Amino acid sequence: FQIKLNTQVYPTDDVHVRRAIAYATDYETIQEIIYPGVPMQGPLSDRFEGAFNDAIPAGEYNLEKAREELAKSKYAGEDITLVNSYVAPLAFEQEVALLMQANLQQIGIELDIRPEPWNRIVELSSSPETTPASTQVNVSPSYPSPDAMFFNQYHSKAAGTWWSMEWLQNPEIDALIDKSRAQTDPEKINATYKELQQE
Numbered sequence: 001f002q003i004k005l006n007t008q009v010y011p012t013d014d015v016h017v018r019r020a021i022a023y024a025t026d027y028e029t030i031q032e033i034i035y036p037g038v039p040m041q042g043p044l045s046d047r048f049e050g051a052f053n054d055a056i057p058a059g060e061y062n063l064e065k066a067r068e069e070l071a072k073s074k075y076a077g078e079d080i081t082l083v084n085s086y087v088a089p090l091a092f093e094q095e096v097a098l099l100m101q102a103n104l105q106q107i108g109i110e111l112d113i114r115p116e117p118w119n120r121i122v123e124l125s126s127s128p129e130t131t132p133a134s135t136q137v138n139v140s141p142s143y144p145s146p147d148a149m150f151f152n153q154y155h156s157k158a159a160g161t162w163w164s165m166e167w168l169q170n171p172e173i174d175a176l177i178d179k180s181r182a183q184t185d186p187e188k189i190n191a192t193y194k195e196l197q198q199e
Helices: 015-023 027-034 063-072 091-105 118-124 147-154 171-182 186-198
Strands: 002-005 080-087 109-116 134-137
Touching: 002 015, 015 063, 015 109, 027 091, 080 091, 080 118, 091 109, 091 134, 109 118, 118 134, 147 171, 147 186, 171 186
Parallel strands: 080 109, 080 134
Antiparallel strands: 002 134
């Protein structure tokens, strides 16, 4: 379960706004009450032994740090509205949206909740301009390799699908993903995957 943040549109085009949202997310309530699961440490599951980077800390819920990040953003001092879409029939995603709305309001961000049917979310994800600033989706690897998570979500060539609603478009990330795909030594591949998770 992920909350994807579109890096190309207001207000999530600012890294400090994205960090503020991350700090304003109540991971414990989501993981223990709304949608039970284990805390994630970065973008890769610990099921990928060898490739998983356990040096990445789990998300931290801290409204004071969220306010500090927001104060560093180019939108500091402005009234900020964040669009959040989720798959309409999923009750737990509505609960996550309402929790986000309550928490973000405390740091000065209004959450505009827009539930959509799945086919509409797929349609919206086809361009950065139509992709919501934040969208809740469930993602799982389509083949048994970390590449299924990295390429499909973060490589520039994979943009324009519901997998890649971040619209990352980052040459350094692309280069690391390409490097992992060209390597044949499992240890070197896993080292590249670990580096990717730090980025």
